[in-house]
Amino acid sequence: MGENAGGVHCLKYGLTVHNVLSVKVVTIDGDITTMGSEALDSPGYDLLALMHGSEGMLGVVVEVTVKLLPMPLTKQVLMASFDNVEAGGHAVAGIIADGIIPGGLEMMDGAAIQAAEDFVQAGYDTQAAAILICELDGSAAEVADQMDAVKACLTAHGASAIQVAADDAERARFWAGRKAAFPAVGRISADYYCMDGTIPRKQLAYVLRRISELSAAKQLETVNVFHAGDGNLHPLILFDGNKPGQLEAAEDLGSEILQLCVEVGGTVTGEHGVGVEKINEMCVQFKTAEIEQFHAIKAAFDAQGLLNPGKAIPTLNRCAEFGRLHVHNGELPHPELERL
Amino acid sequence: MTDADQSAELKSRVDAALSNTQPLEIIGTGSKRFYGNSVDAEALDVSHHRGVVAYEPTELVITARAGTPIAEVNATLAEQNQMLAFEPPLLGGTGTIGGALATGLSGPRRPFWGSARDMVLGIRLLNGHGELMRFGGEVMKNVAGYDTARLNVAALGTLGVILEASLKVLPAPPAHATVVLEIPAQDCHARTEQWLREGRPLSGVSHDGERLLVRLSGTQSAVSDALSHLGGEPMDDHQADAFWQSVRDHTHPFFTSDEPIWRISLPPGVDPNHFAGPQFIDWAGQQIWLRGDHDADALRTQATRYGGSATCFNHRPSRIGAFQPLDAVPMRLHQQLKKAFDPQAIFNPGRLYPDLEDA
Numbered sequence: 001m002g003e004n005a006g007g008v009h010c011l012k013y014g015l016t017v018h019n020v021l022s023v024k025v026v027t028i029d030g031d032i033t034t035m036g037s038e039a040l041d042s043p044g045y046d047l048l049a050l051m052h053g054s055e056g057m058l059g060v061v062v063e064v065t066v067k068l069l070p071m072p073l074t075k076q077v078l079m080a081s082f083d084n085v086e087a088g089g090h091a092v093a094g095i096i097a098d099g100i101i102p103g104g105l106e107m108m109d110g111a112a113i114q115a116a117e118d119f120v121q122a123g124y125d126t127q128a129a130a131i132l133i134c135e136l137d138g139s140a141a142e143v144a145d146q147m148d149a150v151k152a153c154l155t156a157h158g159a160s161a162i163q164v165a166a167d168d169a170e171r172a173r174f175w176a177g178r179k180a181a182f183p184a185v186g187r188i189s190a191d192y193y194c195m196d197g198t199i200p201r202k203q204l205a206y207v208l209r210r211i212s213e214l215s216a217a218k219q220l221e222t223v224n225v226f227h228a229g230d231g232n233l234h235p236l237i238l239f240d241g242n243k244p245g246q247l248e249a250a251e252d253l254g255s256e257i258l259q260l261c262v263e264v265g266g267t268v269t270g271e272h273g274v275g276v277e278k279i280n281e282m283c284v285q286f287k288t289a290e291i292e293q294f295h296a297i298k299a300a301f302d303a304q305g306l307l308n309p310g311k312a313i314p315t316l317n318r319c320a321e322f323g324r325l326h327v328h329n330g331e332l333p334h335p336e337l338e339r340l
Numbered sequence: 341m342t343d344a345d346q347s348a349e350l351k352s353r354v355d356a357a358l359s360n361t362q363p364l365e366i367i368g369t370g371s372k373r374f375y376g377n378s379v380d381a382e383a384l385d386v387s388h389h390r391g392v393v394a395y396e397p398t399e400l401v402i403t404a405r406a407g408t409p410i411a412e413v414n415a416t417l418a419e420q421n422q423m424l425a426f427e428p429p430l431l432g433g434t435g436t437i438g439g440a441l442a443t444g445l446s447g448p449r450r451p452f453w454g455s456a457r458d459m460v461l462g463i464r465l466l467n468g469h470g471e472l473m474r475f476g477g478e479v480m481k482n483v484a485g486y487d488t489a490r491l492n493v494a495a496l497g498t499l500g501v502i503l504e505a506s507l508k509v510l511p512a513p514p515a516h517a518t519v520v521l522e523i524p525a526q527d528c529h530a531r532t533e534q535w536l537r538e539g540r541p542l543s544g545v546s547h548d549g550e551r552l553l554v555r556l557s558g559t560q561s562a563v564s565d566a567l568s569h570l571g572g573e574p575m576d577d578h579q580a581d582a583f584w585q586s587v588r589d590h591t592h593p594f595f596t597s598d599e600p601i602w603r604i605s606l607p608p609g610v611d612p613n614h615f616a617g618p619q620f621i622d623w624a625g626q627q628i629w630l631r632g633d634h635d636a637d638a639l640r641t642q643a644t645r646y647g648g649s650a651t652c653f654n655h656r657p658s659r660i661g662a663f664q665p666l667d668a669v670p671m672r673l674h675q676q677l678k679k680a681f682d683p684q685a686i687f688n689p690g691r692l693y694p695d696l697e698d699a
Binding site for chain 2: 003004006010011014015017018027031032033035037038039040041042043044045046047049050052053058069070072073074093094096097099100101138139141142144145146198199200201227230231232265266267268269270271272273274278282285286287289290293294296297298299300301312313
């Protein structure tokens with residue numbers, strides 16, 4: 001709730017905010033109040049939506065009521081290999097253009113495929129520059145129709161190989177590599193730093209190319225896993241914290257990647273939140289008036305700033321300090337602030 | 341009418357209103373002006389601030405200025421076999437995207453495909469300081485900053501002027517069918533749940549007082565399969581389209597008298613017989629429309645008892661507040677939020693709650 005998280009199913013089934021009916025909240029004044037209800041809407045402002053992703057800044061959520069869905073009757077998982085990431089990105093757009101919203105649609109780049117395969121032996125195509133894992137769910141008839149359409153679409157977009165999982169065990173194996181991608185990367189690098197930007201999907205090829213250039217400039221490697229359906233990119237920056245300067249270089253690279261996400265029309269965090277770590281990048285994404293509006297919302301709930309102080313929303317002074325270092329395209333961020 | 345970006349003009353109007361402490365009533369085509377409490381203020385017409393700004397079918401996102409007619413957006417999406425999944429009502433046959441979001445109303449598809457607020461990805465907002473701001477964006481996963489975009493849905497313009505919105509859109513299902521079943525209203529929920537467990541592609545479950553009408557939307561195979569299992573009498577396609585449109589837009593004969601229309605929003609499975617008088621049931625029993633003179637307090641007490649709320653939706657007697665009153669703690673939070681966006685209380689004063697501006 002605090003980060004409005006969403007996993008592999010969220011393109012079809014929504015984020016946390018789409019699946020929570022109500023929350024019980026303790027306010028900073030010590031009152032207990034309920035936001036939302038088991039009905040499909042409630043009178044007044046949508047405080048329930050506002051609580052989602054608010055990182056504990058507005059109140060203490062002590063109880064959550066979620067909507068449940070019946071398990072899908074049928075599931076099919078297929079995996080397609082591509083010789084380049086761009087073709088994989090186009091295939092994702094093609095599936096959606098065909099009117100299909102898969103239950104899951106994930107992409108991994110070559111480095112992520114290799115790391116996952118070495119770790120769990122999922123049967124991934126380690127020659128591929130990218131693989132797409134696509135899960136279709138629904139009634140048997142619906143899934144059969146969609147499988148045919150997706151296979152045709154992947155082929156038309158140049159998939160070099162397509163495998164369809166034969167049974168539950170194989171479906172689990174296809175997913176195992178993706179789900180183990182983070183620990184798999186942990187095996188090949190002393191440390192890794194996981195980023196969480198979201199981008200318009202059409203920018204994928206450009207963003208991955210820029211990430212690779214930015215990484216090379218820092219002499220670091222980056223491995224990419226991508227919630228392809230919804231544009232949420234998780235670049236994993238590999239570094240060794242025991243080597244002097246590498247942690248700082250990884251942090252700088254992470255910040256550059258997030259600023260790249262904003263530049264192409266995306267956001268600095270899809271689901272992992274801002275906390276204190278991404279707070280400087282908030283200054284890149286939002287203007288002064290917007291940041292002031294966020295502070296006013298915070299003050300409406302917690303005038304003294306007692307809940308999670310310093311998180312989620314930067315002070316304008318912090319933005320000025322950060323901005324002094326990062327003049328973007330010659331534009332000074334928050335120019336109205338006095339520079340010291 | 342031609343597309344135009346009137347952000348700067350609207351900002352000047354708001355700046356002038358702020359310096360004169362002149363309250364404003366935000367208005368588009370006026371199709372939903374009856375909804376909510378009445379506002380006594382100078383009109384701020386946003387209907388000329390219109391046009392689709394961006395549409396990326398494969399990204400499932402459309403961005404339109406607030407004054408863009410809903411019908412224009414629907415037509416643009418239909419060309420690409422896509423749709424607004426929340427099926428916004430066109431009351432009086434018109435309505436704008438800004439009005440759809442400011443009221444937050446959703447049509448018959450809502451329980452199965454999501455609501456207006458569910459589909460909002462980002463907005464541009466003019467707040468009560470006269471500042472032009474952007475919240476959210478055009479991507480589906482975005483947790484940077486508070487969810488100010490969704491907060492403004494159904495806020496009835498009391499937090500600012502929605503200037504532009506980016507909405508998630510979905511592919512329009514290739515096949516549709518409607519069946520009519522002789523099933524009593526109180527069985528609506530149980531049958532719906534059973535159908536959902538069977539994976540039926542429901543997109544509307546309404547009861548007109550006599551019969552249950554079920555709309556199916558999905559792949560041809562899923563719709564055909566469901567048709568053979570549900571039984572009942574299939575409805576002619578044209579007749580079915582006309583029926584669902586009349587439910588969405590309130591042109592169905594149930595809604596066309598001058599009597600007050602109440603909207604009861606309920607948890608799943610509440611027996612509609614707990615509410616007396618003529619009724620029309622939508623959202624598989626989670627939205628009950630009641631017609632006639634009701635004692636507001638008694639009706640709201642009854643709705644609360646079953647976990648819901650009652651809105652006096654249309655033809656509201658002036659002595660009755662449109663919306664169910666809030667308890668003290670949420671009211672205090674509402675008042676403080678109102679102040680956080682619109683400290684001089686210039687936007688739509690009283691429209692949501694008469695005491696919203698009393699902080």
